Amino acid sequence: MTDAPLAPGSTIGILGGGQLGRMLSLAASRLGFDVVILDPEDNSPAGRVSRGQIVAAYDDPVALNVFGRVCDVVTFEFENVPASSMERLAEAGARVAPGPVALAVAQDRVDEKTFLNGVGATTVDFVPVETLNDLTAAIETLGCPALLKTRREGYDGKGQVWIKSPKDAAKAFEAIGGRPAILEARADFVRELSIIAARGRDGATAIYPLGENKHAGGVLRTTVAPAEVDVKTERRARAIARAVLDGLDYVGVIGIELFDLGSGKLLVNEIAPRVHNTGHWTQDGCVCDQFEQHIRAVAGWPLGPTAPHARVEMQNLLGDEVDQWAKLAGKADVRLHLYGKAEARPGRKMAHVNKVRPL
Structure with missing residues (x-):
């Protein structure tokens, strides 16, 4: 081939x-x-x-x-x-592209965090959990509060529960269906950031500026990019992105969610081996957005430029919020991206808007 x-x-x-x-x-x-x-x-x-x-x-x-x-x-x-x-x-x-290894690593939270720490992309402390006894021991190790997540599947806040006290262990384990899990220590972070990065078949990389994210109920609501960060934080995020891309021999676009601890210190929350919700801002903020970038990478084309030409606030439209489409479409500084989904169920991502501002 x-x-x-x-x-x-x-x-x-x-x-x-x-x-x-x-x-x-x-x-x-x-x-x-x-x-x-x-x-x-x-x-x-x-x-x-x-x-x-x-x-x-x-x-x-x-x-x-x-x-x-x-x-x-x-x-x-x-x-x-x-x-x-x-x-x-x-x-x-x-x-x-990306290869099956990257997909397999991202599908298991224990494997994911083990890989990340192995390439120097530090995460919170964690303990694998198979049984209720494992969970009790893990709580003793990490303390409370701690976050219990299923090892596999689960997104947008699903398959996870906070444990505020050791006495909550049994109820929490039942809440995730008693499935194999991971207990994560709480991160004392200032804000949540993310970085979208790409790697081509020739090993070349292209990295977008950081975005600052805000969630509600475990679901991303807004991303503002480029985020206001100092040089130390930007450099560390880019180093993390390159380490992850090279460690997976990755081809394509990847999303990396980060906890900003301040003073240039970052922890990786998780990786998504695909184009990512927090990268939607690139559609109206960059010449080459994350979707074109991914196609370029998997097709073996040269990677596109990642420099921003605008500041963008991306907002997800969930459920019947999409009914605002007519009002939003009339705003000169807003770009509307509708997903073509027939049913607007509560919490379902139906569209997003990019509010564009000069840099």
Whole structure:
């Protein structure tokens, strides 16, 4: 298999048909690529803006075989796609990016934190938990408050619970279904930051400025970027990004969430081996946004510029907040990005807006 850049007219496959897949497909189309989506939901948001969609489970062997044969490179839009599916595609000769190793590491919080500390990207202290007895011992080690999370799956605050006292252990373990978990020490941070970074097939990297994030109920509400940070913090964040990218031999865009402890000290909260919600600001703040950057990377193209030309406040629209679309569309300083989802369920990400300001 050649590592030559894919020519326009080649086909890019995306596992996952949600909003990230949709925005990746639109970016790929601008660069002249065709896109095929594999997703179990018929008429998915990404499928509707792509050349075609295979409607099948992510681990369907027949669908994966067809998918691998019709696509020149395969990527994914979210990290809950089975790593075994990417392995199957790679073993069958398909070009995949990012690779299955990065996906597998990000799917298990213990493996993720072990990897991060191994490359010098420090995290909070943590203890793996399999049983209630393990949890009781872990609380004695880390103290309270501490955060209990399932080892696998869970996002936007799901699959996790704070433990404020040792007597809460049994109730907390029951709340996550008694599943394999991780107990994390509380981070005494000033604010939450994130950095979006990319690595090409040739090892070149491109890193965007930091964003400052605010969450509510475990869900990201806003990102402001470029964040106001000192030089020491910016340099440390970039060093972390390069260490993670190189440690995973990564190809594509990655999102890295950080706890800012002040004075240039950062802890990594978690990594997302994909384009990331906190990078949506790049769509209206940079010449080359995170979606085009990811397509460039997986296709073997040169990476694009990451310098900002505007300051952006990105705001997620959840549930029926999307009904504000007409009002928002009339504002000169606002760019509206709708995801094409049919049902506006409470808490569901339906769209985002980028409020653009001069630098």
